[in-house]
Amino acid sequence: MTTLDVDAVKTFVTIAELKSFTRAAEALGTTQGAISVKLKRLERQVGHRLIERTPRLVRLSALGAEFLAPARELLAAHDRAVAGLSPARRRRFSLGIATHVGGAEVPTLLARLHAHDPALTIEVRLDDSRDLLDAFDRGQIDAAIIRREDDRRDGEMLATDHYGWFATPDFVHRTGEPLRLAASSPSCGVLNIATRALAAAGIPWTETFLGCGSFAVADAVAAGLATSVFSCRLAPAGTIEVSRRFGLPALPPSEIVLLSALSDARSRVVLKTLVGAFREHHRLPADRAAEEIRAITEAAGS
Known part of the structure; x- marks a missing residue:
């Protein structure tokens, strides 16, 4: 019976979600060389290529696409087992999501955060970007996904909305x-x-x-x-x-940004999970929206 390396499976899932060896290495706090080695180890264990990589593209193979959901379930089960052995108290994470930003990806974000850390209690607040920004500045929420307001330049850009x-x-x-x-x-x-x-x-x-x-x-x-x-x-x-x-x-267009006041190592991993899930879910709808707006603008100018 094949025994899978949990660390290698986590590497595979991270690469699949971020579609980049560079971003995956950053999210896992390691190097591209290290994650390449772990991925190859996993592919040897399962006997199939899971990721197809070219100079311009990183994508799942057919078998990799089939393996992604079970891999996520394996990681979630592993994290629940580890959390059950830990005497640490549950942590709370308060997240604000602007109503003009959050859509169908919100359940995905919450599910991904829970799978990453089952001991995490997630509090979500939906509100206007300005109200969430005020709440963040007052320390009432830990992180916020909002439209960039005015000339404020802090925060990590997640996507462009149209x-x-x-x-x-x-x-x-x-x-x-x-x-x-x-x-x-x-x-x-x-x-x-x-x-x-x-x-x-x-x-x-x-x-x-x-x-x-x-x-x-x-x-x-x-x-x-x-x-x-x-x-x-x-x-x-x-x-x-x-x-x-x-x-x-x-x-x-408007920039969607993540603001966070969290700096400890465990929280940074949570935030990287959040960023990866948002970008993964947002990428294709955002591209389609840009094409629609471009077509409307070109039609109006003709």
Whole structure:
């Protein structure tokens, strides 16, 4: 019976998630040479190539893709077993995620954090980027994934998000009339960017719906009451991008960043796990969003 090296399996999973030997080595606190040796050891143990590597690409082989889920389960079981033997008290980790940022990847992030450290109690707060930034600065949360606000340059960049104007297909806006907007809060940073763009374009607007939270805003837009600005990844079901239809201004992309006040070794590993899971889940939707925005912009200029 083949006995797998848990450390080698963790190396394989890290490479698969980050799709880079360089980033995997950084996340594991070792060198590219060391992780290459561990991967080769694992491939010898299973008798198959798991990672295909070229000068421009790192990807899973067919058997590697099949092995990834069981490998994650093995690591989770190993961590639970180790945690069960440890007398250490459970740790708490408070994470803020901006409502204009968090989407379908949130369950993935939480599952990955739990699998990494089953003894970790995770507290999640969903709020506007500005409110989360204030909470982080006051020490009320350990880390936050937010839109980069103003000229603040701290934090680790995770991805670039693209925004558009969304409404239902039958939403009506007549030239010269104030654009009906829905917003979650007067202090919402995305709303402020949108209204500044409208002002620069000379387009009047009125706040038709002010809801409590982004879900209420999404419901109002999906009901046809107003238009609003959403990340192209998070637009409400049944809505379409309407900037070209109504002559609305293009919106600048936004950087998504991770802020953290944690510095101990164990917490740094948690954060690296969080960063890797976010980037893995966000990469393809973000690329598609960029293509959609580019097509809309080119069409508007033609």
